[in-house]
Amino acid sequence: MNLASNAVLDRLAEPAMRAVRRLSKKSGETEHVYGEFRYKTKKTWKYERRILYKAEVTRIPTAIRRIIRALLSPT
Numbered sequence: 001m002n003l004a005s006n007a008v009l010d011r012l013a014e015p016a017m018r019a020v021r022r023l024s025k026k027s028g029e030t031e032h033v034y035g036e037f038r039y040k041t042k043k044t045w046k047y048e049r050r051i052l053y054k055a056e057v058t059r060i061p062t063a064i065r066r067i068i069r070a071l072l073s074p075t
Contacts, residue, residue: 003051012037016055024057032056 003009016033024031033055040048 009039009051009053012039012051013053013055016053020055020057024059028059030057030059 013035016035020031020033023033034053035055036050036052038048039051
C-alpha cells in the first residue's frame with residue numbers, strides 16, 4: 001500500500017532526508033536511505049502500522065529519466 005504524503009509523514013522521514021542529502025552531496029551520486037516508523041492516523045486507522053520508507057536524492061538528469069520511461073512504456 002502506498003501512502004499519500006502528508007505533513008506528519010514528511011516530518012517523521014525528515015531526519016533520513018537530511019542524511020541522504022548529505023550523502024548525495026558528498027558522493028555526487030544518487031543515494032538512498034531506508035527506514036521505518038510506527039504511525040496511526042487520527043480518524044481512519046484503528047491501530048498503529050509499521051511504515052517503511054525510502055528517502056532518495058537522485059542525480060540522474062531529468063531528460064535521461066524521461067527517455068528511460070519512454071523506452072520502458074508500452075507503445
